[in-house]
Amino acid sequence: MAKMGHKMVTLCAAAIGIIYSAGYIVTEPVALAQISPPGIISTQKTSNASADTSTPVSSSTSSVATQGQYHDGTYNGQGSNRIGTVKVAVTVRQGKIISCQVTNSSTHYSVSAIDPVLPSEVVARQSGNVDVVSGATRSTEDFQTAVQQALDQAQA
Amino acid sequence: MKTKHTKESLVQCQLFMDTVVSIKIVSSRAKAEMERSMARAFTAFYHVESVCSRFNNQSEISLLSSLIGTPVPASPTLFEAVCFAWEVADFTEGAFDPTIGNTLELYGFNRDYLTGYKSVPKTFNAKSPVSYLDIDLNKEEQTILLRKPLTLDLGAIAKGLAVDLAVKELSQFEGFFIDAGGDIFAGGLNEYEEPWNIGIQHPNKKREIIHSFHLTNMAVCTSGCYERLSPTRKDAHHLINPHSRLPQSDSLSCTVIAPFTMMADAFSTAAFILGAEKGIQQLELAGLNGILITPTLEMFMTKEMRRYLA
Numbered sequence: 001m002a003k004m005g006h007k008m009v010t011l012c013a014a015a016i017g018i019i020y021s022a023g024y025i026v027t028e029p030v031a032l033a034q035i036s037p038p039g040i041i042s043t044q045k046t047s048n049a050s051a052d053t054s055t056p057v058s059s060s061t062s063s064v065a066t067q068g069q070y071h072d073g074t075y076n077g078q079g080s081n082r083i084g085t086v087k088v089a090v091t092v093r094q095g096k097i098i099s100c101q102v103t104n105s106s107t108h109y110s111v112s113a114i115d116p117v118l119p120s121e122v123v124a125r126q127s128g129n130v131d132v133v134s135g136a137t138r139s140t141e142d143f144q145t146a147v148q149q150a151l152d153q154a155q156a
Numbered sequence: 157m158k159t160k161h162t163k164e165s166l167v168q169c170q171l172f173m174d175t176v177v178s179i180k181i182v183s184s185r186a187k188a189e190m191e192r193s194m195a196r197a198f199t200a201f202y203h204v205e206s207v208c209s210r211f212n213n214q215s216e217i218s219l220l221s222s223l224i225g226t227p228v229p230a231s232p233t234l235f236e237a238v239c240f241a242w243e244v245a246d247f248t249e250g251a252f253d254p255t256i257g258n259t260l261e262l263y264g265f266n267r268d269y270l271t272g273y274k275s276v277p278k279t280f281n282a283k284s285p286v287s288y289l290d291i292d293l294n295k296e297e298q299t300i301l302l303r304k305p306l307t308l309d310l311g312a313i314a315k316g317l318a319v320d321l322a323v324k325e326l327s328q329f330e331g332f333f334i335d336a337g338g339d340i341f342a343g344g345l346n347e348y349e350e351p352w353n354i355g356i357q358h359p360n361k362k363r364e365i366i367h368s369f370h371l372t373n374m375a376v377c378t379s380g381c382y383e384r385l386s387p388t389r390k391d392a393h394h395l396i397n398p399h400s401r402l403p404q405s406d407s408l409s410c411t412v413i414a415p416f417t418m419m420a421d422a423f424s425t426a427a428f429i430l431g432a433e434k435g436i437q438q439l440e441l442a443g444l445n446g447i448l449i450t451p452t453l454e455m456f457m458t459k460e461m462r463r464y465l466a
Contacts, residue, residue, distance in 0.1 A: 008442045011243050012419045015236040016320045022232035024203040088171070097270055098202060102169035102176065118169050118178040120335050128355050128365040131346050134411055135357025136380030137175045137315060137337035140269050147171070147270060 070095055075153040076103070079145030086143055090150035100147055163330065165347060166190040172201035173209065173315055174269035175337030179322070182331035182347050193325050197334065200321035207233045208314040210257055210307060211268040213275065220300060221257070221307050227292070227299035235298050237310055237317055238291065244313075244422045245288035248438055252426035253398035255286045257307030260396060263403075264388030280305050287398065311394075315339045316377060316421025323417070334417075339377045341417045359409040359449055367447065369464040375417035379424040380409040397429050406431050408453075412439060412446035413464065419444070432456040 070092045078087045087104040090097060124133045140147070164187065167180045179197055181190045207216045216234045230238070241254040260266075261277035268274075280286070284304060291308075292301040302308075310317075315336040323341050326332045331344035333352055342352035351372040355365030359382050379395060381403065386392035397404045410428040414420035423444055427435030432448050436456050439446045445464065448456045457465075 006443060008243070008247060008419065009415060011240060012416045015240045016317070016324075016416060016418065019233045019236050019317070020321055020324050024199070024233065099198070100171035100270065102171070118167050118180070118335075120169075120176065120178045121167075121180075124355060128368055130353040130355035130365060130368050132178075132333055132335050132340055132342070132352065133338065133355040133357050133365060134340050134376045134378045135338040135359075136378055136383035136409065137339055138383055139337075140171050140174050140176060143171060143176070144269075148272075151270070 070097065070151070070154040071156075073154065075150040077146040077148065077150030077153075079143065079149065081142035081145070086146050088143060088146040088150055090147060090154065092154050097151075100143070100150075102143070163347065164190075166194060168194055168198070170198055170201070171269075172198075172318070173205050173311075173336070174211075175315065175339075177201055177318075177337065178333075178335045179326075180333050181326060181329050182344070183329040185329065190329070193329070196325040197322035200325065201318045201336075204233065204314050204318040204321065207231060208237060208310045208317070210309055210311075211266070211273075211275065217308050217310065221302070224302050224305050227294060227297065227301045230298055230300045232298070235293070235300065237313060238300055238308070239293055239295075240418065241310060241313055241422070242288050242291055242293060244426060247442065248426040248430065250287055250398055251429040251434075251438075252312065252422060253288050254308050254310055254312075255288055255290060255306045256396055256398050257309035258286075259398075259401050260309055260311075260394065261307060263386045263392055263394070263396065265384070265386070265394055267387070278305065278307065285401075312379075312425040313418050313422045316375070316416070316418035319375065319417035336417075339375075339417055339421055341375045342371045343373055345372065356411050356447070357409070360453075366449070367465055371413065371464075374413055374415060375420040376411060376413045377417060377420035377424045378409060378411040379428040381428075382408070395425065395428055404429050404431070406450060407435070407448055408451045409449040410435060410446060411448075412444055413461075414444050 072092050074089050074091045076089050086102060089101045089103045091099045124130050163182055163184045165180060165182050169176060169178045179194055183190055209215050210217055216231060220228050244252045258280055266275045286304050286306040290303040316339055319334045319336050319339055319341050322334050331346055333342045346352050351370040353368060354371050354376055355368040358364040358366040359380055381393040381395050384394040393403045395404050407428045410424050412420045412424040423442060427439055427446060427448060430438055432450060435448050436458055439458050445458045445461045447461050
């Protein structure tokens, strides 16, 4: 029995290792768009390890956007939901949506001031004073209005 | 003035794969380093989504699903992900099955969470049902061959995979957690220098937890039918049994703890589908711990799980 158990863990570890070592090419988007001034030019970037392996079937960021109608930039949107108010910043590069950052939950704070900031932390603290809650993965429907507002601007 | 040992926390929250991904880093290292690593951690999500999302018709997995009967060269990410999904399918005798995509589409799970675009489910020959056995994987050539028309769905492992890749960007920090909407990896210690305190969502009460335990350097995932209900079929949810092609009804929630998030993700789904007795048995066979909760709130646990909850 132990053998079979170890087999799955070993397979999983190997898969993760291979994927990570192969590296992935993405435009550096994502969080830095928030801390840098808007309009910063994103640079092509590979991950830590070795080679520049590009995917045989093209899904690179240089391909034409499927949606076709989003203009590059970062757009803000807002909405109210079960959690309260959420604000998002949606970033579009080369016509593709590359990140949706929840902006009223991103911050840097010293450890002495532990006020829950992430929506998930708010629920965690209210529920049972835990750090984080594992449940069936919640969908993004609470953010739909905010994202839509941002995307409407991207299409304008 | 910050002393050498003063720890600070950095948190960020982004949307990927139709869920909210929250990352927290606790460290005495420089803020700039934390921010750089945080950004790199999120790129893992972008990457996995761009390869594995069936909702994006330009993703590698969507393009693969359109090429039937021919070996298709696959990137390491897609190849390894499909391989692992195949191994879990084989281990669980098909209770977990990545060829479930078309069935999910027929249940209305076909909407892109960002654009709202709805894909049209393909109509396949119902007399020729598909399973993971219709996937041929060639390790030497790194190709994937689909023997029959089918739609691949990696929804039960993609979030976990992204978390595990993101973990590799954060392992140098004293403490961190990555929470992909409830699929979690907790690394190191929290702000109080204790293992992270994890709660299991009460399946029936949104603002409550039903159990809690401490974790360090481990993953925990929960599959539950109280989220992601079918938008088109009454009383249907997303955890479809690949054999019956019906939503599994005798489980309410299944939480699994594992050394990797991709593993916890896959096995929480498989155990949910298998139900209380067989599900827990499979977890024990796989060397994992977990708890399965039935609709009447009965709890079934692996032997070692009690020690976590004590």
